[in-house]
Amino acid sequence: MQSQAHIDSWYAATANLSLSFPPLRGGAAADVCIVGGGYTGLSAALHLRQRGYSVILLEANRVAWGASGRNGGHVGTGQRAGQAQLEKWVGQAQAQALWQLGLEAVETVCDLVAEHSIDCDLRSGNLHVASKPGDAAELAAEVDHLSRVYHYDDLRYVEADELAGMTSGQGFHGATLDSGARHLHPLNYALGLARAAADAGATLHEGSRVTHYRENGKVQVSTAAGSVSCDYLVLACNGYLERLEPRAAGRIMPINNYMLATEPLSDALAARLIRDDCSMSDTLFVVNYWKLSADRRLLFGGGESYSRRFPADIKGFVRKYMLRIYPELAQTRIDYGWGGTLAITLNRMPDFGRLSQGVFYAHGYSGHGVPTATLAGKLLAEVISGSAERFDVMASVPSPRFPGGTLLRWPGLVAGMLFYSLRDRLG
Template sequence: MKALDGHTESYYAATTNMALDYPQLDEDVEVDVCVIGAGYTGLSSALHLAQRGYKVAVLEAERVAWGASGRNGGHVGVGQRRCQSDLEDMFGNDIAVRLWQFSIEAVQLVERLIMEHGIQCDLKRGIMHLAAKPSHDNYLREEAELLQDRYGYSGVRYVDEQGVQEIVGSERYLGAQIDSDSLHLHPLNYALGVAGACAGMGVKIYERSRVLRYRGGSPCEAVTAKGRVRAQNIVLACNGYLGNLEPRMAGKIMPINNFVLATEPLPEPLARELIANDHAVQDTYFVINYWKLSGDNRLIFGGGENYTSRFPTDIRGFVRKNMLKVYPQLKKTRIDYGWGGTLAITLNRMPHMGRLEPGVYYSQGYSGHGVPTATFAGKLLAEVIAGTEERFDIMARIPTDTFPGGTLMRWPGLVLGMLYHSLLDKFGR
């Protein structure tokens, strides 16, 4: 199968069910809102703004969903990137409850967009979190009880070591938290479907139109090599690909690289041995492993990161080592695809949203929880631009520290931190 033109060679790019091409910006355009970045944040912002009657232009440096939105694990999980007990300690019960409600709405929003716009993206239900160590097992049990008792959430349950080994064909894990209300999907087809919905609402999408510079003001302006867009508002939706476009935001996030493989299609008995309930799966290591079965019964397995500007020369082999630690029975299974992508993390692993100045808004730093969170962020960005600020401001008030040393020293600092946590993964309890 041939990858979608202009996208990295991945299983997702080879199995797209839409091949929409959008023009390059080659003129001056005037709209109400200019969105920079055509990933989940930008596309969701554009769609929700168009539904409110705004004229919107989206500028994408590469292709729609070229970055993390088209390359990720496809997990659509309930909750924030931090667990609810952490959020209660960090922000108090009232904010923790609102954040929980937002997370439920985020997953429901993804499903609603898929249903309303007829997006074919291998949508399935359920995510499992597997305990890698005794302390992690205790945490998963206690967190499930907290969600059931304090938040009235019936979608989650805990299973012990025997139970998890009946569902997941690996002896590596000690227990599991099973969330039946979460989702998983084909992330690129989902993003392309949202883009198609945007175009159907009159949104102007421009690919291969990298923004070289922008300014706020009245009007705001974004400049590309061959054209410019003037607007009353700008949304910065670049996330891990922000680069040097906006130094005021860059130090709040750390771009990191994560890697994924896809096996050959598996026989049905083997697929059911690996994941009996067809849920998506992730474990509790600091550098997590995550996996699921695709619509055609391939194992999509993500594992391993690096913190440089380069990808491993052999991504398939790099990830396969992690896969075989979980599933040694796949030793003879062919690996058909291997790819990587860049995501953005924050120090506290919570999304970073806000205003830089009147008319300039942003959202970034989803820390591996981007499918639901970025989609929901787009809805909040549309709300605040339309004048309804309360929900956006809840997220904007969440503190986001600058990485120590800013953009200059964040890389060596992160490497040291990741080394420490990798040692805990290997030797901690």
């Protein structure tokens, strides 16, 4: 099949590697077959090769064609759900283990960037701003909790008056500054992982959509033009899993999120928007997230949709969210607007699991995918090689199915998202 080119985004326009991998033709065999060429699959391929496994990765389009090449590029610490909530779900000891894995996820991204000389504009810091007065108190309590219970001292609370000197953004009541967080160019990071995996000996195929698989001793994975026989299968499809594996699909919901890139800004304006060149995000349920690019554009993500269609005017769709925070950009030109599909879960924690002795999956990163999906690949390599403890820490987090399964999950999700969007607007 013909693979689709990367969408017209600022990321694609500034990609620094031009990689091309041939479609799968005919029969092939490997220890492990990976379905999906995003962070999960690429990280798994690299880590499995480092452990000596033969690996074939099948990507329906281009490597990093999906969310891995389109997202906000935030590399946040911890888990997508807060530690206090995790303590209620899994207990203190397990929450501690999850916290450490969250820190390791960021460290793993940084180590891979350094080890494989991945040029992806890796920088430090995230400023998480309170959009409502009550959110400010919750952020202050979080700083205290993480310091006392988890001994994490890279997070501090920022009062509203200090915050006003760090950003010209409007409507904030305080913030947390996490110096342990990172941010990067997500597509260049993914392309760097792909190059590293290929250099390590993994076989990558683009334009190779998997149509089905079956287990009969070995796992047989089929595309329109070929097949792979393997001992282990890794499903790393995230928001693009669709009907390939119904047993896992009911725990995730594909949704669409959107971004824009402004024209390059003056140094003075860029410094006014984000003084310290950190990434930023807010506390709204439908979160806004933004950062400066290496060429001093504002990269701003805002708004979601829950159908298969993208808005006709993505630039205009996202621009209204940007102007609520930065009205001073009303006359600023928007050069790029794009969307992407990600997968969320009901509790916003990723869903890790095994479907049989030889079939594993990880997905549902819910907007925390750069670090968590990278770590997922590392943990998938561990569990396949016989060390299940750390994979099982992630897999032990409750992962409820969406009510109604894949057939009826859309109406419930839309109703819930509309409710929370209204609550965001009304405060």
